[in-house]
Amino acid sequence: xxxxxxxxxxxxxxxxxxxxxxxxxxxxxxxxxxxxxxxxxxxxxxxxxxxxxxxxxxxxxxxxxxxxxxxxxxxxxxxxxxxxxxxxxxxxxxxxxxxxxxxxxxxxxxxxxxxxxxxxxxxxxxxxxxxxxxxxxxxxxxxxxxxxxxxxxxxxxxxxxxxxxxxxxxxxxxxxxxxxxxxxxxxxxxxxxxxxxxxxxxxxxxxxxxxxxxxxxxxxxxxxxxxxxxxxxxxxxxxxxxxxxxxxxxxxxxxxxxxxxxxxxxxxxxxxxxxxxxxxxxxxxxxxxxxxxxxxxxxxxxxx
Amino acid sequence: xxxxxxxxxxxxxxxxxxxxxxxxxxxxxxxxxxxxxxxxxxxxxxxxxxxxxxxxxxxxxxxxxxxxxxxxxxxxxxxxxxxxxxxxxxxxxxxxxxxxxxxxxxxxxxxxxxxxxxxxxxxxxxxxxxxxxxxxxxxxxxxxxxxxxxxxxxxxxxxxxxxxxxxxxxxxxxxxxxxxxxxxxxxxxxxxxxxxxxxxxxxxxxxxxxxxxxxxxxxxxxxxxxxxxxxxxxxxxxxxxxxxxxxxxxxxxxxxxxxxxxxxxxxxxxxxxxxxxxxxxxxxxxxxxxxx
Numbered sequence: 001x002x003x004x005x006x007x008x009x010x011x012x013x014x015x016x017x018x019x020x021x022x023x024x025x026x027x028x029x030x031x032x033x034x035x036x037x038x039x040x041x042x043x044x045x046x047x048x049x050x051x052x053x054x055x056x057x058x059x060x061x062x063x064x065x066x067x068x069x070x071x072x073x074x075x076x077x078x079x080x081x082x083x084x085x086x087x088x089x090x091x092x093x094x095x096x097x098x099x100x101x102x103x104x105x106x107x108x109x110x111x112x113x114x115x116x117x118x119x120x121x122x123x124x125x126x127x128x129x130x131x132x133x134x135x136x137x138x139x140x141x142x143x144x145x146x147x148x149x150x151x152x153x154x155x156x157x158x159x160x161x162x163x164x165x166x167x168x169x170x171x172x173x174x175x176x177x178x179x180x181x182x183x184x185x186x187x188x189x190x191x192x193x194x195x196x197x198x199x200x201x202x203x204x205x206x207x208x209x210x211x212x213x214x215x216x217x218x219x220x221x222x223x224x225x226x227x228x229x230x231x232x233x234x235x236x237x238x239x240x241x242x243x244x245x246x247x248x249x250x251x252x253x254x255x256x257x258x259x260x261x262x263x264x265x266x267x268x269x270x271x272x273x274x275x276x277x278x279x280x281x282x283x284x285x286x287x288x289x290x291x292x293x294x295x296x297x298x299x300x301x302x303x304x
Numbered sequence: 305x306x307x308x309x310x311x312x313x314x315x316x317x318x319x320x321x322x323x324x325x326x327x328x329x330x331x332x333x334x335x336x337x338x339x340x341x342x343x344x345x346x347x348x349x350x351x352x353x354x355x356x357x358x359x360x361x362x363x364x365x366x367x368x369x370x371x372x373x374x375x376x377x378x379x380x381x382x383x384x385x386x387x388x389x390x391x392x393x394x395x396x397x398x399x400x401x402x403x404x405x406x407x408x409x410x411x412x413x414x415x416x417x418x419x420x421x422x423x424x425x426x427x428x429x430x431x432x433x434x435x436x437x438x439x440x441x442x443x444x445x446x447x448x449x450x451x452x453x454x455x456x457x458x459x460x461x462x463x464x465x466x467x468x469x470x471x472x473x474x475x476x477x478x479x480x481x482x483x484x485x486x487x488x489x490x491x492x493x494x495x496x497x498x499x500x501x502x503x504x505x506x507x508x509x510x511x512x513x514x515x516x517x518x519x520x521x522x523x524x525x526x527x528x529x530x531x532x533x534x535x536x537x538x539x540x541x542x543x544x545x546x547x548x549x550x551x552x553x554x555x556x557x558x559x560x561x562x563x564x565x566x567x568x569x570x571x572x573x574x575x576x577x578x579x580x581x582x583x584x585x586x587x588x589x590x591x592x593x594x595x596x
Binding site: 052099102103105106107109110111113114115117118121124125234235238241272274275276277278280281282283284285288289 | 343391394400402403404406407408410411412413414415416417418419421422425530534537538541570572575576579580582583586587590
């Protein structure tokens with residue numbers, strides 16, 4: 001039943017692709033799928049492992065910059081650069097999971113905030129590879145059989161990636177690793193006492209989530225064609241967190257629902273770009289105060 | 305030789321000035337977090353908002369300083385109490401409220417930064433306020449704008465007054481009792497919720513004064529809110545939440561680091577250093593250097 005919901009939400013943006021010759025709508029559909037992928041990855045950490053990773057956008061950014069550089073400077077094909085970017089992101093994510101060994105709750109979130117800020121500054125500060133604040137423009141679309149992937153197919157491809165990501169998280173959570181992660185989230189000390197390898201399991205969750213962040217980041221770079229430090233700053237991490245929280249953390253459908261609702265919002269008020277920050281900020285406060293379980297806790301209460 | 309002297313003097317003066325302003329804003333943040341366990345991530349935006357409001361009142365509306373400054377302080381304090389009554393007060397009883405407050409205030413900070421760029425951002429990119437004093441003072445080899453001298457003196461005075469209040473006044477002492485031990489303070493008949501409100505109002509007012517002084521000494525732009533949030537969080541964590549003395553010492557160290565680094569290289573390196581210091585401190589001693 002829940003899988004049906006997830007499939008329904010995943011396939012909903014595809015409707016947008018039939019809207020005809022409307023560039024903006026297909027663009028938003030692609031972004032929705034990318035955010036679904038990223039939010040599912042963040043949910044693996046926040047929802048299932050109970051850690052708020054404010055470093056998430058930074059990790060996605062590392063993969064995006066590596067992938068774009070390999071394609072533009074080294075002339076690699078996107079399909080070879082993508083795995084390199086993802087693995088680099090996953091390794092960095094694994095290194096950044098180091099604070100999680102000692103820090104808990106608030107202090108872990110704070111350390112994530114610090115690392116995220118350092119990463120954003122680093123993106124600005126090494127212009128040789130990132131072109132500083134201006135960002136890298138005209139990143140080419142991936143090429144299949146000699147042709148750049150055209151509009152509806154690229155979005156569908158991203159949709160497939162999002163489906164694989166969400167499905168992977170769902171399968172992982174049904175396996176033994178998933179129950180172990182949830183057990184650690186609920187009572188870490190008890191798990192330690194029972195002989196569960198807490199640190200190793202957390203690091204594994206970090207590795208996998210960072211892999212998804214890397215995939216999302218690299219696809220974002222080549223889908224939008226433009227990356228800048230602003231695209232991977234702390235607000236982006238915060239808003240990915242918001243997508244998970246709005247949908248319902250610790251569920252497979254939650255982040256998909258959150259990404260579906262929140263991604264198109266800024267484009268509704270395109271003339272007033274500053275309104276996006278006000279709306280997202282207000283949504284964060286509203287979710288924390290009124291809806292700690294997310295929309296999931298209302299809509300699917302009966303089937304849960 | 306003369307060049308060296310001028311350079312050293314300018315590093316000392318600019319380090320002292322920026323360090324005391326950091327210390328003032330960080331002291332406000334530290335008071336709030338030390339008492340309520342609320343890491344006020346929108347404090348930097350309040351700091352920026354005070355500077356922007358001062359600019360609006362003085363240069364745009366033409367108010368004299370003696371009405372503009374109280375008006376700014378009144379506006380920020382009123383704002384923080386409205387937020388307290390509708391948002392913050394809901395979580396006073398939660399044991400692990402720090403993380404909730406961090407997320408909430410990050411949301412608030414995002415709202416503020418959206419509002420600023422939608423209002424002030426439409427008018428200008430940079431904002432400079434006419435300082436109350438003009439001209440240059442010659443402190444032996446190096447010239448120094450009087451406005452910066454005034455900002456430094458005022459910031460130092462605010463910090464001294466704050467330390468004296470916390471040490472000697474009865475209400476200040478009850479604040480410190482809550483920093484040290486919440487439960488015992490409550491058992492001794494201290495009303496913790498009113499102490500929380502006092503700390504929130506006082507901390508916000510102090511940070512707001514920091515914003516006003518910063519506006520006198522420097523030109524503000526809209527990114528300074530986030531930068532100040534980061535730097536003051538680093539100062540608070542390294543110095544120890546709740547410790548004004550810690551905020552003062554670490555603020556000065558950070559200010560001097562920034563002044564010295566700016567001579568040789570990009571000041572961004574100084575920011576890396578603050579963030580690294582904060583990260584190391586989180587690992588080895590999350591309570592900070594100046595708290596027991």
